[in-house]
Amino acid sequence: MRGSVRDLLPIFLVIGFFQLVVLRQPVPDLGSLLLGMLLVVVGLALFVRGLELGLFPIGESMAYAFARKGSLTWLLLFAFALGFGASAAEPALIAVADKAADAAVDGALIAEQGRRAYAWGLRLIICLAVGIALVVGVLRIIFAWPMHLLISAAYGVVVLLSPFTPHEIMAIAYDSGPVSNSVITVPLVAALGVGLAASIEGRNPLVDGFGLVALSTVMPMIFVMAFGILS
């Protein structure tokens, strides 16, 4: 609990400083604010403890089990399902897809009646992108593909596609990558990568184990840009 007070102190100070010193406004509804702050402190402490107790060991033990089993197919299916399922449930992503459809209608990119289909299409594309990103990332760990080549190439594609992406969904394409990483999948995926790298002979957990989140951040940008160009 003490750790979580320390972690939250900066954000409370920033909000307090701007509210009281810069804007010189009283705090509206002090009671619910204080209750909210207390809940944030308790919730953060529980959540971080739960990640260490639950998700990290689960991710690592599954990585060891898959490595011992030696079935690449199951491992890749798991990686894909994890990426796809987590993005499908990410609330921030649902909001972004709806906004993107609004922007596309406003920009006369699509007709009004296509709005729902567009939002659904976009969500599906992003889920596919994250699923494929984790498959590529797992393959990278197994075959020790160099990260700097893979990630430079991926961002190179982002740069190449940018000039051709419709203006209306450009910002959403750039945002879709970071937004699709949920607070629950990130620790699970990190543990999976580290566990895999630790259980494969000759792999270094630091150099080979990380990088899954990086790929699932850049892949949706590429897929959404391609979706915008093609649709």
Added chain:
Amino acid sequence: MDFLISGIDVLTSAVLAILPIIAVVLFFQFVAIRRPLPNTRRAVLGLVYITVGLVILLEGLELSLFPLGSMMADQLTDPAFVAPGAAEPLDIDWHNYYWVYLFAATLGFAASIAEPAVIAVAAKVRDVSGDTISQWGLRLAVAFGVALGLLLGTLKLVLGVPLHHFLMPVYLLLIVQTWFAPRSIIPVAYDSGGVTTSIITVPLVTALGLGLAGALPGRSALFDGFGLVAFACLFPIMSVMGYAQLSVWFAGRAKRRAEAGGD
């Protein structure tokens, strides 16, 4: 009563976010791996902590930081606050928005210090690297990156530079930096961008972007309000690689000094 209703909403969204992941994990555990989870009791306890913690955290954020943060974003970008003397919003210069830039940078820094995924992943990186990358070193490097990113992102919004004109050169710079960075830091650096744009940062940054785009003359919240999250994701990658490059440089200099002193 409102408190209870929003509590139920928060509960539903938290459970919806966790359920598919647990379902995927259990399906593969029992169908593919075909053995029970090791330390089942610990794992179940952890999942309970995560679910309960997430619900409490989200409810607390909805009561405190989120409404206050988006209200402040609106007030700080209000023309009446930015330049009280200006007759028209168009008369306001880019430098009048200094409080907005400072708010964006400090909020970004503070939000990524509080981000649970960053805390957890930085602890993992510390353990895996055998303490060569300290938890606080990484967290501070990420937080500085987010601060810089949001500073530049809000500046870009005020100046009205098209997003890809700004981001394309920075992505190219990122690729160049990657070639010169120590190889072992690259995966962690690129991960940290995605890790920090999460449960606390994304809603606050989105509110800031929409508030600023709505207040600026000639911008639409829909077209210009997005894109800030990409800044908050991109610059930590550069700052973490930069942190590693500086560490290597300082270590090299100390070594050269020691050798020179030994002669």
